[in-house]
Amino acid sequence: MNHGIILRVLAVGVCVAIGHTLQCYKCDIGFGxxxxxxxxxxxxxxxxxxxxxxxxxxxxxxxxxxxxxxxxNMTHDVNFPSSSNTTVYTMTKTCCDTNLCNSAPSLSSLSRMTPLAIATFTTVLMVKVLV
Known part of the structure; x- marks a missing residue:
């Protein structure tokens, strides 16, 4: 077998492994x-x-x-202002290392929240119109 071909295949494999990046879901902040x-x-x-x-x-x-x-896998307190001892929130971050492993919320969760969001928006809009 030709060693040149084996070396080229190995080089391509190393380049792919080094360049491999992970796809994740991102959510800056969510409630409930x-x-x-x-x-x-x-x-x-x-x-x-x-x-x-x-x-x-x-x-x-x-x-x-x-x-x-x-x-x-650590828990951090976030203070505001950052130099104070007033904790605004505590967050525990759990990690995983496969593509999209930090799963997005299911559509059923979002569909349950949709009526609440519409009702809240409508209430705020009506209060602004009536006042």
């Missing part, structure tokens, strides 16, 4: 079960994460995106 997502490509050395937390100790919040592996 609602987290509107888009797909992103992570930079090299990052994996997908799903973050779950509590804002002001009672409101469920969610985040999704890419994260450096060293920051995975």
């Amino acid at each position: 079960d609602m987290c509107l997502t888009s797909e992103i490509t992570c930079p090299s050395g990052e994996v997908c994460y799903s973050g779950n937390g509590k804002a002001v100790g009672l409101l469920d919040i969610k985040m999704k995106g890419c994260l450096a592996t060293a920051k995975c």
Whole structure:
């Protein structure tokens, strides 16, 4: 067998492996079960994460995106202002390393939230019109 062909195939394989990037869902912030997502490509050395937390100790919040592996599976308090001891929310970020593994919410979750969102929007609009 020709060693030149084997070396070329190996070189192509290494280039593909080095250039491999991970696709993840991204959601900057979501509340309850609602987290509107888009797909992103992570930079090299990052994996997908799903973050779950509590804002002001009672409101469920969610985040999704890419994260450096060293920051995975940790819980962080986010303070405001950042130099204070006032915790705005606590977030635990759990990581995974396959394409789109930090799954987006199912359509059934979104379809349950749609009537609530429409009702809220309509109420706000009616209050503005009547006042």
